[in-house]
Every structure is written in C-alpha cells, then in structure tokens.
Amino acid sequence: MDPRAGRLPENAYRPIGDFRRALREFLAFSEAGAREHGLTSQQHQALLAIKSHAAPGPMSVSELADSLMIKTHSAVGLVARLVERGLVERRISSADRRRVQLILSGEGEAVLEAISVKNLDQLESVAEILDELLQTARRLQRETGG
Numbered sequence: 001m002d003p004r005a006g007r008l009p010e011n012a013y014r015p016i017g018d019f020r021r022a023l024r025e026f027l028a029f030s031e032a033g034a035r036e037h038g039l040t041s042q043q044h045q046a047l048l049a050i051k052s053h054a055a056p057g058p059m060s061v062s063e064l065a066d067s068l069m070i071k072t073h074s075a076v077g078l079v080a081r082l083v084e085r086g087l088v089e090r091r092i093s094s095a096d097r098r099r100v101q102l103i104l105s106g107e108g109e110a111v112l113e114a115i116s117v118k119n120l121d122q123l124e125s126v127a128e129i130l131d132e133l134l135q136t137a138r139r140l141q142r143e144t145g146g
Contacts, residue, residue: 012140015133022129029122033115038085042068046078047087047112050102058091058101087111 027041034044049067053059059067065075079102082088087108093099104112 012136015136018129019133022126026122026126030119033118037111037115043082044115046082047108050104051112058103061100064102
C-alpha cells in the first residue's frame with residue numbers, strides 16, 4: 001500500500017470502478033425487465049421485498065416501507081397500485097387487526113419469478129467483477145494489517 005496513510009494504491013481503483021459500473025448495468029437491466037412486465041422498478045422491488053421477507057408471518061406495509069427506504073404513506077400508495085394490478089393481496093392480521101399483511105398473488109409470484117430468472121443470469125457477469133473487488137479488498141487488508 002502507498003506509504004502515505006489513508007491513500008489507496010492506484011491499482012485499487014479499477015476494481016471499484018468496474019464494480020460500480022457493473023452494478024449500474026445490472027440495475028438498468030433489472031429495470032428494463034420490470035418494464036417488460038409493465039412494472040416500475042419500485043413495484044418490482046416491492047414484490048421482491050414481500051417475497052423475500054424473512055421475519056415470521058407476512059410482511060406489513062410499514063415493513064415494506066422500511067425495506068424500500070420510503071415513507072409509509074408512499075408504501076400505502078405503492079401497495080394500492082400492486083393490489084389494483086392483481087399482483088398483491090392485502091389481508092388483515094388475525095392477531096392484530098390494525099396490521100395489514102401483504103401476500104403475493106399467483107400472478108405476482110409468476111411475474112416476480114420471470115424477472116428474477118433473467119436477473120440471476122445477468123448477475124453472473126457482476127459476480128466475476130465482485131470477486132475481483134473482494135480479492136483487492138482482502139489484499140489491501142492484509143497489506144495494511146486491517
């Protein structure tokens with residue numbers, strides 16, 4: 001590493017730049033895939049967040065808002081559009097009647113799977129670049145004792 005503290009060596013920037021570009025290309029690819037199914041990027045992200053929800057029980061509107069880093073009132077509108085399209089169902093929780101649970105419909109599941117299959121194929125190129133970036137980061141940590 002460069003003897004000047006806090007400075008990255010010149011050869012560290014290319015993997016970082018390559019990875020940033022690959023991420024942006026992947027996001028553009030993913031957004032185009034969502035558009036092919038008549039979805040906005042945010043709607044696709046919402047379907048994915050609902051499907052991948054790890055906590056016990058279905059995702060709530062406030063959890064969706066948190067996951068997408070948006071305001072709850074924005075999530076309410078987003079869910080309304082997904083319900084209108086028949087991609088998501090809202091259910092009142094039997095345990096807490098104030099809690100609205102979000103469940104993907106059969107059509108929502110099918111659309112999400114179609115987009116996700118294409119995205120996974122596209123991620124192969126990003127994986128190679130990420131691997132190179134991780135190797136660079138690990139090398140720099142060894143060199144700096146970090």
